[in-house]
Amino acid sequence: MLQVIGDPILHSKSPIIQSTMLDHLGLDIPYTPQWVKKGGVEAYLTWAKDHGVTGFNATMPHKEDLVPLMDELGTEAIQYGAVNTVCLRDGAWVGHNTDGDGCLDSLIYAGMWPARQVVLLGAGGAARAVALRLATGGAERIWVCNRTLSKAQQLCQLDPTGVLTPAGFEPKTLVDVCTQAQLVINCTNLGMDDCPHQFEDFSFLDALPRDAGVMDLIYHPARTQLLQQAQQRGLKVSNGLPMLVYQAIFSLEYFLGRKLPRQELAQVVFTKLGLI
Numbered sequence: 001m002l003q004v005i006g007d008p009i010l011h012s013k014s015p016i017i018q019s020t021m022l023d024h025l026g027l028d029i030p031y032t033p034q035w036v037k038k039g040g041v042e043a044y045l046t047w048a049k050d051h052g053v054t055g056f057n058a059t060m061p062h063k064e065d066l067v068p069l070m071d072e073l074g075t076e077a078i079q080y081g082a083v084n085t086v087c088l089r090d091g092a093w094v095g096h097n098t099d100g101d102g103c104l105d106s107l108i109y110a111g112m113w114p115a116r117q118v119v120l121l122g123a124g125g126a127a128r129a130v131a132l133r134l135a136t137g138g139a140e141r142i143w144v145c146n147r148t149l150s151k152a153q154q155l156c157q158l159d160p161t162g163v164l165t166p167a168g169f170e171p172k173t174l175v176d177v178c179t180q181a182q183l184v185i186n187c188t189n190l191g192m193d194d195c196p197h198q199f200e201d202f203s204f205l206d207a208l209p210r211d212a213g214v215m216d217l218i219y220h221p222a223r224t225q226l227l228q229q230a231q232q233r234g235l236k237v238s239n240g241l242p243m244l245v246y247q248a249i250f251s252l253e254y255f256l257g258r259k260l261p262r263q264e265l266a267q268v269v270f271t272k273l274g275l276i
């Protein structure tokens with residue numbers, strides 16, 4: 001059995017995404033949501049072994065908590081300091097992180113990659129995975145713009161390539177960096193359904209070239225104000241669903257221990273989700 005754990009968990013799209021892929025591959029493996037409260041992952045690991053769980057995905061608030069509990073960690077999980085995919089191998093828990101790879105493939109799918117200069121908004125968990133993956137994915141410069149500048153600086157210090165550059169989040173700073181960029185990726189909570197805050201203004205979008213892309217990691221709502229504003233300006237847009245789908249494909253490869261037909265699976269899931 002495979003699972004996804006989180007709190008809250010019932011809103012998770014992972015069961016429909018993973019079940020669609022398992023069905024398509026002709027595999028009779030159940031994938032179910034499991035509510036696990038903050039601080040409950042250690043107990044869950046014991047329960048999971050006793051109940052035949054051979055792998056699971058983790059979402060908020062467990063991604064960081066899982067790191068010290070793993071018997072082994074993949075390179076990305078170590079680098080990002082977070083785990084979103086866990087496999088049981090010969091009785092040992094092995095933790096991976098597929099967020100960075102999922103984001104890169106979703107940018108390629110959206111026709112937004114390669115991009116030489118990138119503005120990345122936010123410096124939280126998702127931003128860390130995306131920034132560090134894109135830093136080795138061909139970008140020349142990535143500005144990590146965050147409300148709390150010290151967090152952007154800490155994130156950039158993790159980057160051995162020197163591509164990441166910390167910056168503030170004031171409207172003028174965003175305009176300045178956008179004049180030099182071809183891609184903006186929102187990794188903040190701004191615009192999310194249950195977030196009470198919104199961008200102060202969207203004038204930074206006017207500073208982008210006309211063929212630039214704007215990706216929002218958020219997918220609730222499907223069209224954030226950021227994406228609406230970008231679309232009104234004729235920019236390419238994508239929400240966070242393709243990233244969710246691609247990171248799930250990488251997870252399934254870890255669960256099954258083999259390479260899968262990624263584009264075929266992505267098309268099957270996009271059709272199921274009504275994205276195409």
Ligand code: NAP
Pocket residue numbers: 099121122123124125126127146147148151169187188189190192197198217218219240241243244247
């Ligand atoms: P997180 O670690 O809590 O980071 C939140 C980020 O948002 C921080 O950089 C924070 O800035 C910024 N922020 C929050 N409120 C703000 C405000 N009022 N003004 C300016 N900045 C603000 O969260 P996360 O796990 O990185 O997730 C971020 C978003 O990505 C969420 O919407 C999540 O749903 C989405 N996500 C999507 C996927 C996907 O597959 N599509 C995967 C992972 C995450 P400070 O540092 O200043 O607090």
